[in-house]
Amino acid sequence: MSSAEIASLPESEGFRIRWADMAPFIALALIVLLGALINSNFMAANNLMNVITRSAFIAIIGVGATFVIATGGLDLSIGSMMAFVVGIMIMAMNSLAPQIGVWAIPVGALVALVVGSLCGLMNGLIITVGRIEPFIVTLGTMGIFRAFITYMTDGGSLSIDRSLRSAYRPLYFGDFLGVPYPVIITVVVALIGAFVLYRTKYGRRVTAVGSNSDVARFSGVHVGRVRTMAFVIQGFCVAVAAICYVPRLGAATPTTGQLWELQVITAVVIGGTLLRGGKAHIWGTVAGALILEVIANVMVLSDMVSEYLVAAVQGAIIIIAMLAHRFTSAR
Amino acid sequence: MKTSNKGTTFLSAAVIAGGLVATTAHAQDTEFTIAVSIPAATHGWTGGVVYHAQEAERQIEEAYPNIDVIVSTASSATAQVSSLEDLSATNELDALVILPFTSEELTGPVEQVASNGTFITVVDRGLADPSIQDLYVAGDNIAVGANTAEWLVDKLGGEGEIVVLRGIPTVIDDERIQGFTEVIDKSDIKILDIQYANWNQDEAFTLMQDYLGKYPNIDAVWANDDDMLLGVLEAVDMAGRDDVKYALGGNGMKQVIEMVMAGDERTPISTPYAPSMIASAMFMTAAQFAGQAPMRGSFKLDAPLITPENADQFYFPDSPF
Secondary structure (H helix, E strand, O other), X not given: OOOHHHHOOOHHXXXXXXXXXXXXXXXXXXXXXXXXXXXXXXXXXXXXXXXXXHOHHHHHHHHHHHHHHHOOOOOOOHHHHHHHHHHHHHHHHXXXXXXXXXXXXXXXXXXXXXXXXXXXXXHHHHHHOOOXXXXXXXXXXXXXXXXXXXXXXXXXXXXXXXXXXXXXXXXXXXXXXXXEXXXXXXXXXXXXXXXXXXXXXXXXXXXXXXXXXXXXXXXXOOHHHHHHHHHHHHHHHHHHHHHHHHHHHOEEOOOOOOOHHHHHHHHHHHOOOOOOOOOOOHHHHHHHHHHHHHHHXXXXXXXXXXXXXXXXXXXXXXXXXXXXXXXHHOO | OOOOOHHHHHHHHHHXXXXXXXXXXXXXXXXXXXXXXXXXXXXXXXXXXXXHHHHHHHHHHHHOOOEEEEEEEEOOHHHHHHHHHHHHHHOOXXXXXXXXXXXXXXXXXXXXXHOOOOEEEEEOXXXXXXXXXXXXXXXXXXXXHHHHHHHHHHHOOOEEEEEEEEOOOOHHHHHHHHHHHHHHHOOEEEEEEEEEOOOOHHHHHHHHHHHHHHOOOOOEEEOOOHHHHHHHHHHHHHHOOOOOOEEEOOOOOHHHHHHHHOOOOOOOOEOOOOOOHHHHHHHHHHHHHHOOOOOOEEEXXXXXXXXXXOHHHHOOOOOOO
């Protein structure tokens, strides 16, 4: 895992790339400014904290999706997978709680991480060994995971044991020195993701496979292994998000995580990662997740738009952000 | 409460009457097939529908050995049309009990089934052409909204500031909101905000957080659905806001009925739009065949307030919803 190759990048080019990569942060700043002008409550510490904490899920899953998309893949199953992992985790914790009490929480979290990684591994292997388009495979597993969670909940809801609730709640609602835990976890996940992507041999292979898999293969990169690993990372990130999610409402339902795949993919793409692969931007993804959540928040806080048109305005802002991004990075 | 229980009482009477007739006069060996077509369990309420349909299937087949009930679930309007075709192709259907996904799309296919002389019972969402159905059983969405609003106006003394959460843009949601706002508009209560949360717990949590950030005082919340209510309660608790005196839902979810039973201060009542209406419709249809109880007409189930006194009638501990 040498960092020598990174350091040898030409300085001038590095600077130019960094300037274009600022686009998502500039967009975020503009939307925040807009929010502050529309409603004075927007800048209230409480509101900002809620919004940042809420965006943690999309940001954490987005870090994994950045890897998958950077290799030129796509994972449509993440929302359903998230619900499935949440369901398995709750069932594991509930069955363990009578014997080991509060220890059921860390054990349940471990179960979630293993199950999430295995789900990712399954997606990855079917895609690489079975040689099927990621779009189709994950469309299939999206249905499978969604059906499983519906079956596990009997179409109703699956809630965590009451005895665990108070011990587990702080993971979403608590904070360390004023910073909510989900935010800390997001930062840690993004730091690790950025390290792996920018500072390791694996990370360079991810973008190499994404920009041209044939060239990567001829240069001795095991393309299948790199792509499969990206899906495992995705599954692991989904599990981390699930661990933060369970204490929020304490239940899994058939609608848990519905359509999150679209939000995650949007966040990744707004963040500057190319949908066709080859270029990845972890912190851009985090900014993208914040942009989505802030837009939604500003829409509720403003009284200017009819409730029927809120989604249209959100969609328009996302498209404008993408266009702005395209024009700044095309130079 | 003031609202009457007439609808439900009449129904149970009809069902019992049907049952009595059947048990005393089941001598004839005639076989009847009743197909039941319902949406698959994709969220809480439909999960309840599936549960109640299966329970009713068991009970009807036990009570009337000459009636065969087939329950079939479908995950979309298209799938429901296909399953209707399959059901009528493979069975001689004497009756069809259908909770249609959408009114427009299912009207033609159901008409097709009816043209074979099948007895048609429509539940909840009506078909575009009501003349196709022999029997119609539904809840009263306008009453769900209106009864909750009346209670709220009374408790708040006719004034205050409230917020409302909407479901998915549908006729059902429109009717509930209409019933609610019509009553509220006659009082001095101000509806501060009304936005969609798509009958989703998560989205309700998020929306409620935003409401709480936007308005320094909120006297009450109407979530219009119990799934959403749970998200709302979580957000209010997290913000530690004690200005929210009442948070109300509707639909008769098990957890919320439990809160009503326990005399919860913030959620002391609920309003049913009970998924068990499918069971009511199935029993009424069975009565048509099991005994001398011709069943024709429209039955609108009331939406009486669920209070600690009557909550046990709306509580099904084994149901997933």
